[in-house]
Amino acid sequence: MADGVEQRLRAEADHCHPWSNGPGAIYAVHDHPYRKILYVDQGSITFTPAGRPPIELRAGDRMDLPAGTPHGAIVGPDGVVCWEGQAK
Secondary structure (H helix, E strand, O other), X not given: OHHHHHHHHHHHEEEEEEEEEOOOOEEEEEOOOOOEEEEEEXXXXXXXXXXXXXXXXXXXXXXXXXXXXXXXXXXXXEEEEEEEEEEO
């Protein structure tokens, strides 16, 4: 699936790259100075934007996160592989 996910992301974002983590990995709350676009290629991850309901993403899902949005994340039980980039 990676080729399709990468192509879709590159059509709408710059500085695209894949990343992955194992089951249960936790990302502390942080933000980005750019609008982040993310596609889940494999597995699942739940993003926890501050003051908003959690966003659970699975393979094939897309997220558009506005610049400066504080968020954390928790990787699902099967790990996760994502592609992300900065919106054009």
